[in-house]
Amino acid sequence: MIKIENLTKSYRVPNGRHYVFKDLNLELPAGKSVALIGRNGAGKSTLLRMIGGIDKPDCGRIVSQRSISWPVGLSGGFQGSLTGRENVKFVARLYASKAELKEKVAFVEEFAELGNYFDMPIKTYSSGMRSRLSFGLSMAFKFDYYLVDEVTSVGDARFKAKCQQIFEERHKDSSFLMVSHSMETLKSYCDIALYITREAKVTIYNDVQEAIDAYLVNEKIIAING
Amino acid sequence: MIRKGFHIQKSTVIALFLREIKTRFGKYRLGYCWALLEPVLHLFVLWVVFDYVMQRAMSDISFPVFLLNGLIPYFLFSNIATRSINAFEANQGLFNYRPVKPVDTVIARAVLETFIYTMVYFLLMALLLLNGEVIDKINLIELCTVGFLLVVFSFGLGLIVMVVGNAFPEMEKFLPVIIKPLYFISCIMFPLNAVPEEYWGWLLWNPLLHVVELARESLAINYQSEGASLAYLAFSTLIVLFVGLLLYRSREEAMLTS
Numbered sequence: 477m478i479k480i481e482n483l484t485k486s487y488r489v490p491n492g493r494h495y496v497f498k499d500l501n502l503e504l505p506a507g508k509s510v511a512l513i514g515r516n517g518a519g520k521s522t523l524l525r526m527i528g529g530i531d532k533p534d535c536g537r538i539v540s541q542r543s544i545s546w547p548v549g550l551s552g553g554f555q556g557s558l559t560g561r562e563n564v565k566f567v568a569r570l571y572a573s574k575a576e577l578k579e580k581v582a583f584v585e586e587f588a589e590l591g592n593y594f595d596m597p598i599k600t601y602s603s604g605m606r607s608r609l610s611f612g613l614s615m616a617f618k619f620d621y622y623l624v625d626e627v628t629s630v631g632d633a634r635f636k637a638k639c640q641q642i643f644e645e646r647h648k649d650s651s652f653l654m655v656s657h658s659m660e661t662l663k664s665y666c667d668i669a670l671y672i673t674r675e676a677k678v679t680i681y682n683d684v685q686e687a688i689d690a691y692l693v694n695e696k697i698i699a700i701n702g
Numbered sequence: 703m704i705r706k707g708f709h710i711q712k713s714t715v716i717a718l719f720l721r722e723i724k725t726r727f728g729k730y731r732l733g734y735c736w737a738l739l740e741p742v743l744h745l746f747v748l749w750v751v752f753d754y755v756m757q758r759a760m761s762d763i764s765f766p767v768f769l770l771n772g773l774i775p776y777f778l779f780s781n782i783a784t785r786s787i788n789a790f791e792a793n794q795g796l797f798n799y800r801p802v803k804p805v806d807t808v809i810a811r812a813v814l815e816t817f818i819y820t821m822v823y824f825l826l827m828a829l830l831l832l833n834g835e836v837i838d839k840i841n842l843i844e845l846c847t848v849g850f851l852l853v854v855f856s857f858g859l860g861l862i863v864m865v866v867g868n869a870f871p872e873m874e875k876f877l878p879v880i881i882k883p884l885y886f887i888s889c890i891m892f893p894l895n896a897v898p899e900e901y902w903g904w905l906l907w908n909p910l911l912h913v914v915e916l917a918r919e920s921l922a923i924n925y926q927s928e929g930a931s932l933a934y935l936a937f938s939t940l941i942v943l944f945v946g947l948l949l950y951r952s953r954e955e956a957m958l959t960s
Contacts, residue, residue: 487960525960529800532959544800552795555725562724569717570801 478504478527478621483536485522496522500536500678502670509652511662511684513691514672520655521625523672527653528623542620549627551610556599560590560609563598564616571617580616587612587642589635608635615642622646624654659688714801718793718810741822745773752891760893762924764835770826771917772890775849778819779856779910780881785811786860787867787874790957797958804957805950808864812857820849841920848916848935855909855939861946865953889914894927902929909938 480502496519525531568580669687681687789807867873915930
């Protein structure tokens with residue numbers, strides 16, 4: 477379970493502050509995958525990052541006893557001059573015990589299918605290779621919650637199928653907190669949904685389709701007919 | 703998988719330390735050797751220059767030992783302080799991994815510098831001994847205490863400059879202006895006794911001077927520095943560390959807030 481208490485988050489803008497969330501109180505039930513829906517800039521990613529502990533709220537707090545991943549597919553933490561293996565080792569040292577280190581590295585090496593490039597500096601990678609590495613790295617660790625921000629399509633068709641498969645496998649014991657503009661993806665992975673409106677109001681829906689409908693109507697993407 | 707705080711921090715610092723070494727020295731042909739070679743070469747050049755220019759025969763301590771115990775503390779201090787400013791920015795991408803906190807990057811950098819200069823120190827001192835320089839006294843306990851205080855002092859200052867530098871980027875320009883002159887007023891090239899006593903009152907405010915003089919005292923019977931005080935060094939270290947930790951504690955959240 478993730479509990480959000482009196483959370484307020486704002487950014488400084490030229491004329492004062494822009495409030496993304498004001499006094500937000502939420503409770504995400506345990507074991508449910510959550511879809512975050514809203515227009516661009518509504519604060520989906522910000523909320524995701526705050527839940528992940530990477531960004532901090534102005535006030536209020538987020539309480540959880542569960543392990544939460546870094547954003548899946550994140551490659552901002554990679555050091556270009558180090559090899560894929562060294563970068564993976566670094567993260568494995570952060571999240572795994574010494575005994576598991578080898579196993580994690582082996583998993584990513586096998587999963588990312590980079591061949592010799594695994595021992596080449598990351599700056600020589602193509603963007604596809606980079607995302608294969610970062611996706612494999614995220615999947616090497618078991619978390620109670622995975623934060624997924626717009627990554628459902630990585631690499632070629634075959635690799636996509638592989639990602640899909642491991643995603644489904646992880647989905648069995650873990651939950652996802654997911655931001656995506658593909659409504660189909662949200663529907664297939666998530667059990668409940670948060671809709672963040674233009675006015676920074678957050679509503680929780682027990683059915684993803686319901687939230688999507690509310691979003692489409694509210695944002696005037698489809699007109700209410702009859 | 704939930705782990706405890708100290709355990710997490712320990713593995714984080716180790717991971718950052720190894721990453722730092724690899725990033726800094728991994729690209730060279732001689733690799734990690736450069737970690738030692740670079741300061742050794744630097745010190746060697748300085749030693750040759752000073753030895754030639756100053757030609758000062760010291761009666762109470764051998765000149766290379768004298769110089770080495772001034773230069774190494776200064777370099778250690780200056781490196782930890784200047785590298786700490788960039789520690790946050792250079793590792794910004796890593797704060798996406800929750801275990802990594804800004805303080806860990808400063809710890810990792812301080813540990814790396816300490817590691818390098820400790821090795822360099824003992825390597826060069828051993829070379830000097832082999833070369834026939836006379837060291838008539840070794841007070842290892844005092845030497846290590848002084849070294850330890852120097853590291854903690856530098857770390858405390860590193861924390862301060864990181865936190866302040868995060869709020870005011872001008873720090874990066876400002877810090878060298880403070881640190882470079884310390885080279886001349888920390889008794890690195892001359893003993894405190896060579897300075898007229900009326901100036902001591904000013905010079906002795908500088909904790910680095912105490913480090914240098916105390917280190918020399920612990921290595922030569924006749925080298926006596928009346929002004930240097932271990933108590934003052936310990937006290938100022940404690941204060942700097944305290945201020946550093948306090949500043950960091952109050953700003954950690956803000957540093958991680960976008």
